[in-house]
Amino acid sequence: MAEGAGSRARLRAFLDRLRSGDEVAHLLTLIFASAIFFVTFLLVYELWQNSALSRHQFGWHFLLGRTWDPVFENYGALPFVFGTTLTSALALLLAIPLGVGAAIFLAELAPPRISDFLTFLIELLAAVPSVIFGLLGIFIVVPLLGTTVMPFLKATLGFLPIFKGPIYGVSLFAAGVVLSIMIIPFIISISREVLLGVPADQREAALALGATKWESTWKVVVPYARTGIMGSVFLSLARALGETMAVTMVIGNDPKISASLFAPGYSIAAVIANEFSEATSALYINALVELGLVLFLLTIILNALARLLILATTRRATGHA
Amino acid sequence: MLSLTALCALASVSVLLFILGYLVYHGGKSLSWSFFTQLPKPVGESGGGMANAIVGSGKLLLLAALVGVPIGFMAGVYLAEFAGSTMGFLIRYTTDLLNGVPSIVMGIFAFTVVVLPMHHFSALAGGLALGIMMIPIAVRSTEEFLRNVPHTLREGAMALGASKWKAVATVVIPAAARGILTGILLDLARVAGETAPLIFTAFGNRFWSSGWNQPTASLPVMIYTYAIAPYDDWHRQAWAAGLVLLGLVLLTNIGARWLLPKKAHVARG
Numbered sequence: 004m005a006e007g008a009g010s011r012a013r014l015r016a017f018l019d020r021l022r023s024g025d026e027v028a029h030l031l032t033l034i035f036a037s038a039i040f041f042v043t044f045l046l047v048y049e050l051w052q053n054s055a056l057s058r059h060q061f062g063w064h065f066l067l068g069r070t071w072d073p074v075f076e077n078y079g080a081l082p083f084v085f086g087t088t089l090t091s092a093l094a095l096l097l098a099i100p101l102g103v104g105a106a107i108f109l110a111e112l113a114p115p116r117i118s119d120f121l122t123f124l125i126e127l128l129a130a131v132p133s134v135i136f137g138l139l140g141i142f143i144v145v146p147l148l149g150t151t152v153m154p155f156l157k158a159t160l161g162f163l164p165i166f167k168g169p170i171y172g173v174s175l176f177a178a179g180v181v182l183s184i185m186i187i188p189f190i191i192s193i194s195r196e197v198l199l200g201v202p203a204d205q206r207e208a209a210l211a212l213g214a215t216k217w218e219s220t221w222k223v224v225v226p227y228a229r230t231g232i233m234g235s236v237f238l239s240l241a242r243a244l245g246e247t248m249a250v251t252m253v254i255g256n257d258p259k260i261s262a263s264l265f266a267p268g269y270s271i272a273a274v275i276a277n278e279f280s281e282a283t284s285a286l287y288i289n290a291l292v293e294l295g296l297v298l299f300l301l302t303i304i305l306n307a308l309a310r311l312l313i314l315a316t317t318r319r320a321t322g323h324a
Numbered sequence: 325m326l327s328l329t330a331l332c333a334l335a336s337v338s339v340l341l342f343i344l345g346y347l348v349y350h351g352g353k354s355l356s357w358s359f360f361t362q363l364p365k366p367v368g369e370s371g372g373g374m375a376n377a378i379v380g381s382g383k384l385l386l387l388a389a390l391v392g393v394p395i396g397f398m399a400g401v402y403l404a405e406f407a408g409s410t411m412g413f414l415i416r417y418t419t420d421l422l423n424g425v426p427s428i429v430m431g432i433f434a435f436t437v438v439v440l441p442m443h444h445f446s447a448l449a450g451g452l453a454l455g456i457m458m459i460p461i462a463v464r465s466t467e468e469f470l471r472n473v474p475h476t477l478r479e480g481a482m483a484l485g486a487s488k489w490k491a492v493a494t495v496v497i498p499a500a501a502r503g504i505l506t507g508i509l510l511d512l513a514r515v516a517g518e519t520a521p522l523i524f525t526a527f528g529n530r531f532w533s534s535g536w537n538q539p540t541a542s543l544p545v546m547i548y549t550y551a552i553a554p555y556d557d558w559h560r561q562a563w564a565a566g567l568v569l570l571g572l573v574l575l576t577n578i579g580a581r582w583l584l585p586k587k588a589h590v591a592r593g
Contacts, residue, residue: 028489029406035398036407036415039463042456043418046425049436104332112326113333121337123581128340130577131570132517134544138551138566139343142559187336217325238424245426247520248548272428272520279435280445280524295432299425306424310417 054293078290082258086268091243093179102190110198129188137252168263173255176264186239197231231316237309247272351567354560377541387451396462404470423460431521447540450526465507513576519544
């Protein structure tokens with residue numbers, strides 16, 4: 004009897020809580036939130052599962068093979084890995100000085116109203132769809148580079164192997180330039196935020212010691228924010244590696260490895276975009292999915308690293324303030 | 325050195341102005357009423373439009389919203405109102421990871437989950453890919469706007485005897501509604517321009533697609549196929565489509581800035 008009463012009381016307490024709704028709301032939102040875990044898990048599972056054929060057949064040779072031949076079912080991804088790495092590196096090389104310079108101006112030197120307005124415009128630039136960059140890439144950047152910039156580089160620095168060879172226009176070089184334009188907004192907006200997070204007493208101390216505005220910025224504020232700026236660079240690198248449309252439209256889509264930046268190339272994302280809907284055999288699809296897996300792992304690692312770096316800087320800043 | 329950094333900033337901004345100006349100039353010349361009302365013409369015939377791609381993009385965005393908004397919104401509510409610190413960290417971190425996944429990989433995912441079992445391309449697959457891409461931003465903007473609601477509102481509601489969920493549902497969420505809706509609009513604008521995840525999921529179509537289970541045209545994929553084709557007339561159409569797409573995306577972004585409460589911060593891609 005007493006036992007029955009006890010369980011009835013417990014049941015009533017439970018029903019009370021149910022009626023008040025808190026438990027239900029908690030559970031319901033938790034279910035939706037867990038869907039994020041589920042989707043992420045399923046994403047990894049599908050990439051792993053659907054690349055099994057290719058992983059078993061080629062092993063590590065997949066990443067080192069130089070031939071990509073759907074007819075004889077021989078798949079080596081090195082030309083794509085090469086193209087992705089080279090174009091992303093070139094993009095960073097061009098974008099970092101410009102992006103960090105602009106971020107310094109926006110965070111430290113510009114009057115707040117101007118800085119806010121320019122930052123808004125730069126956020127708009129980040130919102131431009133990549134296919135639009137591709138469109139402008141094909142019809143403006145490629146002809147412009149092919150008729151003026153590349154002949155100029157060839158004439159002046161042509162003794163370097165990277166500036167040798169015939170000029171087609173579509174090239175690794177063009178892809179790098181378009182990518183750099185696309186990642187600049189990300190470098191700017193994250194670096195700016197990191198710079199703005201540097202405590203004011205750092206600047207004031209430098210100025211009090213007689214430093215000029217530029218000295219306090221360049222020798223105190225920027226070094227303080229260095230880790231966070233590195234984070235923004237890693238984040239942009241992850242974007243550049245995964246960028247598909249704009250690169251596909253200007254890189255030339257030719258799976259060759261050449262020393263010259265003027266030669267056409269190919270990237271991981273571009274080959275997936277071009278060949279996926281035409282892949283007929285299971286092994287072909289598996290090889291393309293494995294490329295996706297490689298891309299996924301690369302960007303995940305870079306993202307995880309970038310977030311840690313940015314977190315470390317902001318932590319330090321708040322600790323000081 | 326000071327002026328050099330100003331030059332960097334100006335150069336970056338002028339890229340946007342250049343893109344805008346060029347598209348308005350080139351796209352505006354080729355834009356006509358028939359662009360919005362007609363189907364694409366066969367190669368060789370000039371004229372025609374992209375009515376099917378505009379409707380197709382709308383369908384894909386609707387599907388994407390059906391997938392992304394419920395999950396993103398509810399997960400955002402969970403993070404802001406109910407989550408403990410461990411669970412909160414895990415979900416935020418996973419969301420960030422999901423946000424970093426390249427869009428083409430999302431396309432592969434939708435392909436393996438929808439296209440492979442069904443053996444054909446469909447709007448459903450494209451919508452799923454875009455919907456999953458919407459989740460991270462929807463989560464973050466919902467959470468942030470809910471957190472911006474002053475604690476006094478919550479406490480006031482609960483002091484009047486409301487249970488926690490009632491306080492959240494009838495006081496906190498309505499107070500943050502404008503911000504959350506704006507965040508979702510921005511999220512839609514972002515995936516509206518995505519091309520890579522659609523190429524081998526929604527694929528493309530030169531005619532009207534009936535229903536949700538057929539290959540479907542979309543504006544970004546049309547721009548891509550038209551731009552790489554060797555026909556001048558198609559290039560003109562690509563410019564027109566580019567102008568329409570960019571106009572939509574930028575207007576949404578500018579509109580969001582007006583709609584948003586001052587000082588609010590929106591998570592962006």
